[in-house]
Amino acid sequence: MKKRDLAAIGFMTFALFLGAGNLIFPPLMAQQAGENWLIAMGGFLLTAVGLPALTIIVLGRLSSADKLTDALPKWMDRTFWFLVLTTLGPAFVLPRAVTVAYEMGIKPFTDSNLLLPFSVIFCAITLLLALKPGKLLDYIGKIMTPALIAMLSLLVIAALVNPLGTSLPATQDYLDAPAVNGVIQGYMTLDAIAAVAFGWVIITTIRSKGVTCKAALAHYTKWIAFIYIVLMSLCYLAMGYLGATSSTIAANAANGGEILTRYAAGEFGQLGQVLLACITLMACLTTTVGLTNANGEYYKNTYQIPFKRSAIVVTALTAVISNAGLEQIITVSLPAILILCPIAVALILSIIFMPKRIIDAGYQYLVVIVAACFGTIDAFAVLDMLPSAMTTTFNQWLPLFNFHLSWLLPVGIVFGLVHFTPKRMTTATAN
Template sequence: MAHSTDNKALGFKDTIVIGMMTFALFLGAGNVIFPAALGLEAGTNLLPTMAGFLFTAVGLPAFIMVALGMVGKACQFTAPLTGGLGRAFWVSLFIAIGPAFAMPRAVTVAYEMGLRPFVEGDYLLPFTIVFSLVILFLTYNSQKLVDWIGKLMTPAMIAILAAISVAALLFPLGSIAEPVNQLAITPVTEGMMQGYMTMDALGAVGYGWVIMQAINSRGVTSSAQVAKSTMHIAMIYSVLMGGCYLALSYVGATANTIAQGATNGGEILSLYVYEIFGGFGQLLLAAIMILACLSTAVGVAQANAEYFSSTFKVNQTKVALVVVIVNCFIANFGLDQIITFSLPGILILCPVALALVLASVVSHHFPQVKPAHNAAMILTLVFGTIDAMSIIGVIPASLDSFFAANLPLYTAHTSWLIPCVTAIVVQSLISVLTGSATKAPEAI
């Protein structure tokens, strides 16, 4: 018997294309250059370090995508929140992963590594204008987003990264050295913390709008099929992103001979590809950066346009234009200034997003349990702020020592986790004991 339209499944080809699109949305410049630096520092502890790193840098985003497929819509993550907490969270998230931080960072990194090595003088302003126009063009052609990113950009990026990885295997530029700093003592824990700091978990919540739109546009609307399709897409993303991280970390681990004095993964990759490929290598690296940054910027611009147009009932085309203009303006302040002013907010938003996802998964599987979103969000906001202050180094020494001795998981920058889980468990027990099942309110 033929399936009804409402139970239509996502085809194999569409699953591959959307999976590759998802990989491209996450593969920003930081995702390319960070593993190389981590690999160089991890040295002979590369495998345990990357095991921890992959758990948080790939596992958490994949988990959030699967959770999104379960609940059906990203807005359900905040549906049980009272007052304006839900809308405040989404507005903050989309501004952060859009024009305030992720997009300007993508533009400036694309300039620093994609154009600046080949020119003399400062061309940041004209570059940001041209780059932003390309972002705007791709965002306006939303119906072609999957085709552009899934069928063109992603295969090109995979081919470029594969060329560098194969070269690292065949022509290593040095033996793997001993690990340094904390990676010599607790490589798994340190790898997990560094993976958490990629903040792709935050991006996974925002990218959900694009992923769901892509699935629904293929005629897949039933909750069971959407959940199944999302799981398959998350698996494709995990394989591609995990392979990318492992390959680039190995490049860094075997580049110690030529990477002495390098301060970041970008320098390591630049030195490596120049040593192996010469001038062609520089062009190769430039292509990686431009494609990675462009795909990320298009993804977050589309997500912003989708959210603000549907929430505030404004024209999506106008929203995209405003987002790209603001991005172009902020990008000209430079990468250092963007990170300095935006990082604290990002570090607070990330654990809050994870807390809401955890609460939503529990509510989905146990509908008789009263949602614990409010308590989970507030507690995570408090303890997540403490973690953020610790990471950026603004906590007084006396308080830092006190928290390190008395606050569980503080040294791993995840002191929010236990209070969050406790709030969910306590709320669940109260609901079961009192029988106070409560239907979640409508999405904000």
């Protein structure tokens, strides 16, 4: 593969992950962390960037995203991928991306409610770009991403030259344990599960450049993950800097979007709002194209449904849900994502830490069951849906419950136990 194409795929990967949520989350965290924002950001990068990069590398080593669940029972394999791609697609993330693009990119400039025509146009553009997966690298990696980076750089350079404030005092959480809270917030971006979906797009794009050798695929995937790490880390640090220096214009902001909006207006006036609108629209569009493509690839490879048909259905559903009952959809879908994320991370860790003979013997399903059970507890805790008595009990007896990582230790115990499984048992099961 040519170095130019390799760099373009790395740029494309960065753009796929860079949705509006990735832009607005770090400024608020950095503002709350105050003078400790760099320490908090270090922990944040460990999970927000490290986990997705690890996922990309592991999927590259497997040479195909669907091989991640090959050893699971068929019903569990199909259920996992269906839920992942549905919730990351038309049931939750895609409609949210469309509405965020509208709220930050169009709504500030009009008093009319234009969500319906906007969602139709936005989804139509998404469909047109997604229908040519072979051109995805040219659209996103070589055109849209450089434009996105240029716009982000303009805002950040202005902030470096003319910061609009200094760091505020850190809130109590970031005063006591800034790195730990950064790690937790990075995990809660849920980009680790997005990486599982984007694996379909990344590997397909690499193969489209004539790479068929498994070793070469793994090699190129590592370089793509490295490019992603560099670009995404720089982006998060830049957005964090904006939040940390926003005391004059956005002290005690309600969310990161408010910080970015005020910062852009403070640096460039009305032009700043236009710049931020362009950044948001571009970031959301690259994400919707990537997720639509991932859904199409999955249904084509798994159920032999034509790519075009899947893409049309996904974008049509997205346009409808963006306008009707998104809050209800979020209520239903968010718990699913919070549960699926531990399962996805546990599957990735199983490829790294579980002996191959154990995976081949089919014992990987134990990891899924344990991660799903304890991930459900974490999901209900995040959503404040646990009874207070149960919350008190879990706080006292369940390790890492406070950090929404209850699943991690039980999954680690499973990894440890399977190492002692007699070889004759795994051989018999595999046969």
